[in-house]
Amino acid sequence: MSFLGYTVLPRTQTSALALLAVPLVTIVLSIVTMVIMFSLLGADPGVVLYSFFIEPLASSYNLGELLIKASPLILIAQGLAIGFRARVWNIGAEGQLIIGAICASLLPIFWPDSQSAWMLPGMILIGALAGMAWAGIAAYLKASFNASEIIVTLMLTEIAKQVLYYLLTGPLRDPSGYNFPQSVMFPDAGLYPTFGGDGVRANLSVLITLVVTVGCWIFVTRSFAAFRLMVGGVASDAARYAGFSQRRAIWMSLLIGGAAAGLAGVGEIAGPIGKLQPILSPGYGYAAIIVAFLGGLHPVGIFFAGLFMALVYVGGDIALVSAGVPASAPVVFQGLLLIFYLASYFFVRHEVRRVPQATGLRGAA
Amino acid sequence: MMDALIFVLAGAFATATPLLFAALGELVVEKSGVLNLSVEGMMALSAAIAFMATLQSGSHLVGFVAGAASGALLSAVFAVLVLGFMANQVAAGLAVGILGLGLSALFGRAFEGATLMGLNKVAIPLLSDIPVLGRILFTQDIVVYGGIAATGLVAWFLYRTKAGLTLRVIGENPDTAHALGMRPVGVRFLAILFGGAMAGLAGAYASTVLTPLWSQDMIAGRGWIAVALVVFGTWRPGRVAVGAYLFGAVSLLGLALQAMGIGIPAQFMTCLPYVLTIVVLVAISADKVRVRLNAPAALGESYRPAS
Numbered sequence: 001m002s003f004l005g006y007t008v009l010p011r012t013q014t015s016a017l018a019l020l021a022v023p024l025v026t027i028v029l030s031i032v033t034m035v036i037m038f039s040l041l042g043a044d045p046g047v048v049l050y051s052f053f054i055e056p057l058a059s060s061y062n063l064g065e066l067l068i069k070a071s072p073l074i075l076i077a078q079g080l081a082i083g084f085r086a087r088v089w090n091i092g093a094e095g096q097l098i099i100g101a102i103c104a105s106l107l108p109i110f111w112p113d114s115q116s117a118w119m120l121p122g123m124i125l126i127g128a129l130a131g132m133a134w135a136g137i138a139a140y141l142k143a144s145f146n147a148s149e150i151i152v153t154l155m156l157t158e159i160a161k162q163v164l165y166y167l168l169t170g171p172l173r174d175p176s177g178y179n180f181p182q183s184v185m186f187p188d189a190g191l192y193p194t195f196g197g198d199g200v201r202a203n204l205s206v207l208i209t210l211v212v213t214v215g216c217w218i219f220v221t222r223s224f225a226a227f228r229l230m231v232g233g234v235a236s237d238a239a240r241y242a243g244f245s246q247r248r249a250i251w252m253s254l255l256i257g258g259a260a261a262g263l264a265g266v267g268e269i270a271g272p273i274g275k276l277q278p279i280l281s282p283g284y285g286y287a288a289i290i291v292a293f294l295g296g297l298h299p300v301g302i303f304f305a306g307l308f309m310a311l312v313y314v315g316g317d318i319a320l321v322s323a324g325v326p327a328s329a330p331v332v333f334q335g336l337l338l339i340f341y342l343a344s345y346f347f348v349r350h351e352v353r354r355v356p357q358a359t360g361l362r363g364a365a
Numbered sequence: 366m367m368d369a370l371i372f373v374l375a376g377a378f379a380t381a382t383p384l385l386f387a388a389l390g391e392l393v394v395e396k397s398g399v400l401n402l403s404v405e406g407m408m409a410l411s412a413a414i415a416f417m418a419t420l421q422s423g424s425h426l427v428g429f430v431a432g433a434a435s436g437a438l439l440s441a442v443f444a445v446l447v448l449g450f451m452a453n454q455v456a457a458g459l460a461v462g463i464l465g466l467g468l469s470a471l472f473g474r475a476f477e478g479a480t481l482m483g484l485n486k487v488a489i490p491l492l493s494d495i496p497v498l499g500r501i502l503f504t505q506d507i508v509v510y511g512g513i514a515a516t517g518l519v520a521w522f523l524y525r526t527k528a529g530l531t532l533r534v535i536g537e538n539p540d541t542a543h544a545l546g547m548r549p550v551g552v553r554f555l556a557i558l559f560g561g562a563m564a565g566l567a568g569a570y571a572s573t574v575l576t577p578l579w580s581q582d583m584i585a586g587r588g589w590i591a592v593a594l595v596v597f598g599t600w601r602p603g604r605v606a607v608g609a610y611l612f613g614a615v616s617l618l619g620l621a622l623q624a625m626g627i628g629i630p631a632q633f634m635t636c637l638p639y640v641l642t643i644v645v646l647v648a649i650s651a652d653k654v655r656v657r658l659n660a661p662a663a664l665g666e667s668y669r670p671a672s
Contacts, residue, residue: 089455141647155643290463326470327474328469329471333467335461342460
C-alpha cells in the first residue's frame with residue numbers, strides 16, 4: 001500500500017510525541033474548519049474566535065459558567081474512561097445522568113421545607129447509587145447474557161428520557177406549576193453552595209469533580225485493579241491467562257461510569273437548574289465520550305479536555321449573541337473534534353515512511 | 366372503534382417506513398461487519414436537506430434524491446474514518462452522528478415552521494376495494510410500497526446474489542475473505558454508502574411526507590430505533606420489516622389510546638420498542654450458537670488490510 005512514494009506502516013511502539021500532538025492537532029483542525037464554515041455563513045471569523053475562546057475567560061461570571069459546564073463533562077468522562085480502557089463501551093451516560101437526577105430529586109421534592117444539612121449528602125449518595133443501578137442493568141445483561149452493552153446502554157438512555165417525561169407529567173409535577181412539566185423548586189438545603197462572588201454560579205460540583213479527578217488519577221496510576229482493567233482491554237487473552245475476570249471488569253467499568261454520571265446529574269439539578277425539568281443536560285453524556293477520547297483516556301488529559309469542551313459550550317452561547325453564530329455551532333464543533341481526533345489518532349499507531357528507493361536511502365518519518 | 370383501529374393499522378405502515386428504510390440500510394452495513402451508530406445524525410441531516418430541496422424545487426423526487434445524497438455523503442466521512450484511519454467504529458459512529466445533528470440544525474433553522482404538501486396516497490386498483498384490508502394495506506403512498514419492495518430486494522441481494530454472499534463473508538471474517546481474493550475495504554465502503562443513502566431516504570420521508578414540516582428535533586430518536594430494529598430483527602430483512610411495522614403500530618397506538626382517554630401513559634408505549642429490543646438482544650446473546658446464527662461474527666471489529 002503506497003502512495004506517491006510514501007507508505008503507511010504500523011508502529012512497533014506507540015509514539016509518545018504523536019500521543020501528545022494528537023489533541024493539539026485535533027483542536028487546531030477543528031477550529032480552522034469551523035472558522036471557514038462560519039465565514040462562509042457570513043459571520044466575522046475574528047468575532048467568532050474571540051467569542052468562542054477569549055470571552056468565556058474574560059469575566060468572573062463567564063469563568064463560573066465555564067466551571068459548572070466543565071464539571072459534569074470531566075466527571076462523566078473520568079468514569080467512562082475507566083471503562084473505555086477496559087473496552088467496555090458505556091455510551092449511555094446521558095441516561096445514567098437522568099436517572100441519577102430523578103432519584104436524587106425525590107428528597108427535595110418530598111421534603112420541600114426541609115433545612116436539614118443531610119439533604120445534600122443524601123442527594124449525592126442517592127444520585128450516584130441510582131446512576132450505578134441504571135448502568136448496572138447493562139452490566140448484568142452483559143456479564144450474565146453477553147448482551148452488547150453498547151445497544152443496552154443506548155436503549156436505556158431512551159427509556160430514561162421517557163421515565164423523566166412520565167414523572168414530570170404526573171407524579172413529580174409541581175401541583176401549582178400551571179401544568180408545566182417541571183417539579184417544585186428545590187429548597188436551599190437541596191442546592192449546592194456557590195462560590196466566586198455575586199451572581200457567579202460556580203458551585204460545589206466543581207470541587208467534587210476535582211476530588212474525583214485526583215481519585216481517578218490515583219486509581220489509574222497506582223492501583224492493581226485499574227491495571228487489571230487495562231490489561232483486559234489491551235490484551236484480553238493475556239488477562240484471561242493471568243486470571244483477571246472479564247465479568248468483574250464489566251461490572252466495575254459500568255458501575256463506576258454510572259456512579260459518575262449519576263453524580264453529574266445531581267450537580268445539574270442541585271446546581272444551575274434547581275428543579276427537575278424535561279431537559280437536564282445539553283447532551284453532557286455524549287459530549288463526555290468525546291472528552292474522554294480527546295483526553296487520551298487519562299485523568300489529567302480528561303481534565304483539560306473537559307475544560308476545553310466547556311469553553312466550546314460557553315463560547316457557543318456567547319457567539320450566538322455576538323457573532324450571530326447558530327445555536328447548533330457547539331454541536332458541529334463537537335462532532336468535528338471527535339472526527340479529527342479519530343483520524344489523527346491513526347498516526348499514534350502508524351507512521352508514514354518513504355518507500356525505500358533503489359539507492360537504499362530511507363526518509364525519516 | 367373499528368375506524369380507530371383501521372386508522373392505527375393504516376398509519377402504522379407510514380410511521381414505520383422511515384424506520385424500515387434506515388434499518389434496512391443499517392442491516393446491510395452490519396452484515397458487512399461494520400457497526401454504524403450515526404443513523405440518527407444521518408437521518409437528521411438528510412431530513413433537513415430533503416426538506417430544503419423539496420421546498421425549493423417543488424418536487425418530492427428531488428427531495429428524496431438530495432436526502433439520499435446527503436446521507437451517503439455523511440456516511441462517507443464515517444467510512445473514511447473506520448476504513449481509512451481504522452478508527453474505533455463506536456466512537457466514529459457517535460462522532461459522525463453528532464456532526465449530522467449539528468449540521469441539520471445549522472441548515473434547517475432557516476426553514477423552521479415552513480410546511481410542504483405530503484404525497485398523495487395511491488390506491489391500488491381492485492385490491493384497495495377489499496373491505497378493511499384495502500384501506501389498511503393498499504391505500505398508501507408510493508414510498509410505503511417502496512419500503513416493502515426494498516425489504517424484498519435487500520433479502521434477495523443478501524441471500525440470492527454472489528455480491529451478497531461476498532458481503533456476508535466479509536462480515537463474518539474479513540481476513541478469510543481477503544485471502545479468497547475479495548476486497549473487504551471496498552465492499553464495506555459501498556455497504557456504508559448504501560446505509561447512508563437509505564438513512565437519507567428515511568430522513569427525507571420523515572420530513573417531506575410523514576410530517577411535512579421542519580422542526581429541529583424532528584427525528585427524535587428514530588435513528589436509534591432503526592439501530593435497535595436490526596438487533597430486534599436478528600439481522601434478517603423480513604423480521605426487520607415486521608419489527609418496523611410493529612414499532613410503527615405501537616407508537617401510533619400510544620397516540621390513539623391517549624386520544625381515547627385510556628390510561629396508559631404515552632411514554633410507556635414510546636419505551637416499548639427499546640424494552641423489546643433489550644429483551645430480544647438478551648434472548649439471542651445468551652446462547653453462543655444463536656449468536657453465531659444471527660449476528661455477523663466480525664461486527665464492530667476494525668479490519669487491517671494485510672499488505
